[in-house]
Amino acid sequence: MSDLICVEHLTKRFPLPEGKGEFTVLDDVSLSVRSGEVLALLGRSGSGKSTLLRIMAGLIPPSSGTVDSCGKRVDRANSDVAMVFQSFALLPWLTVLENVELGLEARGIRRGERVARAIKAIDLVGLDGFESAYPKELSGGMKQRVGFARALVMRPKILFMDEPFSALDVLTAENLRGEIDHLWNAHQFPSEAVLIVTHNIEEAVTLADRVIVLGSNPGHIRGEVAIDLARPHKRTDVRFIDVVDHLYAIMTNPDRDVVAIERDSSGAAIPTKKKAPPSPFAIPIPHAREGGIGGLLELLVDEPDGREEVSSLAERVGIPVDDLLTIVDAAVLLGFTEVADGEVALTDTGRDYANREIQESKELFRRQLVERVAVFPAILETLAAKDDKSMGAEFFRDLWDEYFPTAETEKQLQTVVTWGRYAELFEYDAMEDVLYLPEATDEHREAM
Numbered sequence: 001m002s003d004l005i006c007v008e009h010l011t012k013r014f015p016l017p018e019g020k021g022e023f024t025v026l027d028d029v030s031l032s033v034r035s036g037e038v039l040a041l042l043g044r045s046g047s048g049k050s051t052l053l054r055i056m057a058g059l060i061p062p063s064s065g066t067v068d069s070c071g072k073r074v075d076r077a078n079s080d081v082a083m084v085f086q087s088f089a090l091l092p093w094l095t096v097l098e099n100v101e102l103g104l105e106a107r108g109i110r111r112g113e114r115v116a117r118a119i120k121a122i123d124l125v126g127l128d129g130f131e132s133a134y135p136k137e138l139s140g141g142m143k144q145r146v147g148f149a150r151a152l153v154m155r156p157k158i159l160f161m162d163e164p165f166s167a168l169d170v171l172t173a174e175n176l177r178g179e180i181d182h183l184w185n186a187h188q189f190p191s192e193a194v195l196i197v198t199h200n201i202e203e204a205v206t207l208a209d210r211v212i213v214l215g216s217n218p219g220h221i222r223g224e225v226a227i228d229l230a231r232p233h234k235r236t237d238v239r240f241i242d243v244v245d246h247l248y249a250i251m252t253n254p255d256r257d258v259v260a261i262e263r264d265s266s267g268a269a270i271p272t273k274k275k276a277p278p279s280p281f282a283i284p285i286p287h288a289r290e291g292g293i294g295g296l297l298e299l300l301v302d303e304p305d306g307r308e309e310v311s312s313l314a315e316r317v318g319i320p321v322d323d324l325l326t327i328v329d330a331a332v333l334l335g336f337t338e339v340a341d342g343e344v345a346l347t348d349t350g351r352d353y354a355n356r357e358i359q360e361s362k363e364l365f366r367r368q369l370v371e372r373v374a375v376f377p378a379i380l381e382t383l384a385a386k387d388d389k390s391m392g393a394e395f396f397r398d399l400w401d402e403y404f405p406t407a408e409t410e411k412q413l414q415t416v417v418t419w420g421r422y423a424e425l426f427e428y429d430a431m432e433d434v435l436y437l438p439e440a441t442d443e444h445r446e447a448m
Contacts, residue, residue, distance in 0.1 A: 004080070004158055004193050005033040005056055010065030012051055016401055023405045024218040025051050029065070031212055031221065033158055038184060038194040040208035042201065044251065044322055046284070048219025049197040053162050056195075057081050070157060082156035082191075086163040088143040090135040096122065097131040100149045107154075114153075121153035122146075124188065126179065141172035148180070152190050159189075161196040165203065181207055185231045199322045201247045201311070205240060206233050213250055213258050217284055222250070223258025244311070248342030252310055252325065280374035281399040284408075285415050288330035290365065290422045296327050297336055297354040300346045307345035334368040366423035375416060376425060383426060383437045390436035393417075393428070 010029045013022040026048040033039050033056075043049045054060050056067055058078035067074040069081070082103070090099050097118055104114035122128055125145040135143055144164065151159055165173035183189050184207075198204050204211045205227055213222040225247060227233065233240055250258055299313065300306050310328065314321045328344050331337040336350030346354070353364050369376045379396065383389050393413060400409040417428045417435070426435050 002035050003032040004035050004070055005195075006066075006068045007031050007052075007056060008066045008068075010052070010055065010062045010067065012048070012055060012060075013063045014405060016404075017406050018401075020398075020401050023403070026055075026062075027218040027220050029219065029221055033193050033195050035192045037209040038196065038207050040204035040211045041195065041197045041214060042199065042204045042211050042247065042251070043214030043219065044199055044216055044325060046216035046219070047214035048216075049199075049214060050162055052214075052219065053083070053160055053195070053197050057083055057160055080157040081160050082151035082154040083160040083162060084144075084147045084151045084164045086167055088135070088140070088147050088167070090143055090146055092135050095132050095134055096127060096138070096146050096149075099135070099146055100153050103150060103154050117153050118149070121149040124152060124183065124190075125149045139172070140168050141176055144168060144176060155190045157191060158193045158195060159191040161194065163197055163199070166198075166200075177203060177206065181232060199320075201244055201251065201321065202235070205243050205247065206235070211247065213247070215254060225250075225258065245309075245342050248310055249340070252328065252339040252342055252344070279399065279402070280378040281396070281412075282403045283374060284404070285373070285375065285412055285419075286326045286329040286333060287411055287415050288327040290419060292327045293331050293334070293336065294354070294361070296324075296331055296344075297346065297350050300337070300344065301351055301354040305345075306351060307343050309343050310339070311342065313344065333373060334365070335372050336368070362423060365419075366425060369419060369423050369425065373419075376420065379416070379420070379435065380425060380437075383435060388436070389439060390434050393433045393435055396435070 008030050010026060011024065012026040013024050015021075016023050029048075029052060041049050041052065051060070055062050056069075056074070056078065058067075058069075058074045058076050061075070067078075069078050091102070094102070097115070100118040100121055101114045104117060109117075119128075119131065122131060125148045127142060127145050127149065130138065130142065135146070138146070144167070147164070165177055168176065184194065194207075196204070196207060208227055211225045211227060213224065214220065215222045225243065227243060229237065229239055229243070235241075299317070300308060308316075310324060311321060314324045317324070328337060328339060331344075331350065332339060335347060336353055337344050338347055339345070349364070349368070353361050356364060370380070382391055382395075396416075397409055397413060400412050404412060420426045420435075421428060424438060426437055428435050
């Protein structure tokens with residue numbers, strides 16, 4: 001296999017507001033896309049998957065590092081690739097045929113040839129008969145088929161797919177995913193390689209020959225897993241299930257070294273060491289509500305041994321795995337659960353929390369916040385040091401702004417405020433945008 005795209009030591013930073021520095025989205029990423037393969041980028045929210053895809057497509061520039069495509073440096077829109085987006089991005093005033101022709105028209109292809117190529121692409125994705133239909137007449141699955149046809153008609157050397165099935169219902173996504181896989185396996189795909197961005201583990205194992213696992217905050221390469229299965233990858237195959245379980249174990253253990261797990265014959269994890277963060281405000285808090293955390297513990301406490309596979313639990317409660325992992329992360333941070341080999345399990349503390357009455361559980365929640373989440377003691381210390389036991393929220397925003405963009409800073413504040421208020425550690429005056437300790441006097445509150 002030859003390398004079609006090579007990414008070397010790529011880093012991407014975006015400026016923080018008011019000149020407060022930069023936010024690193026991707027850090028020292030190196031990878032390649034090879035001819036004849038489907039490569040999956042698997043990562044959770046915050047891993048920079050879509051940003052990396054857009055840099056490789058030449059839509060945004062890297063801060064440092066290089067991207068080479070078919071031997072040429074990528075410094076503008078990459079003509080070797082075409083992209084299928086999560087959103088359908090169809091022009092509503094154009095017919096299916098006209099939407100598919102659009103890229104060819106932009107390249108100056110004469111009408112007769114572009115119509116013939118567009119019709120062939122429409123047939124390829126199973127939309128023949130809908131050439132004259134408008135997007136408003138199509139279902140979500142049909143709209144995404146138009147998106148595939150519009151990309152494939154360009155005959156790209158590499159097809160990029162950015163979460164292409166996530167906006168579809170489960171059955172439609174499964175059907176379209178299977179048809180795309182069939183086209184690839186039947187060698188009917190007009191591209192030499194496919195790069196798919198996803199957070200869906202089973203989707204990655206179903207479609208890909210290799211899976212590159214990305215870590216978060218900032219996005220970085222954790223390692224890769226080869227999908228050494230005969231095509232098509234059958235979900236009932238024991239080896240398929242083993243790979244899925246292996247990836248779940250990796251994704252639910254952010255500190256685990258992917259390569260070490262892959263080489264360890266016993267399957268034991270070899271955790272990697274992390275540098276101590278420079279500030280409590282540099283540690284991201286998972287955006288989960290206390291109700292979601294409590295609900296997770298209630299579900300687990302009903303299990304005979306207090307544990308369940310993350311994939312099974314997500315399916316049982318009907319939420320995406322990525323959303324469930326955020327709640328799991330929060331429960332792990334608070335010491336209520338542990339994760340190992342793709343399973344989430346109650347700790348003794350978590351079982352205690354689930355079995356307590358509401359006021360007692362709030363006391364335990366408060367204790368865990370103070371003992372395990374460094375930002376809460378830092379906030380409490382700041383408030384206690386003030387004569388009026390209060391501080392404007394903007395002060396804390398400034399601390400988060402050193403490490404996160406504005407939108408994420410606001411999410412961090414809201415999550416911390418929600419947890420802190422539930423635990424009765426501090427109060428928040430939304431009108432005045434001020435945090436204060438419960439013992440703050442009425443006079444001090446009036447002065448806010």
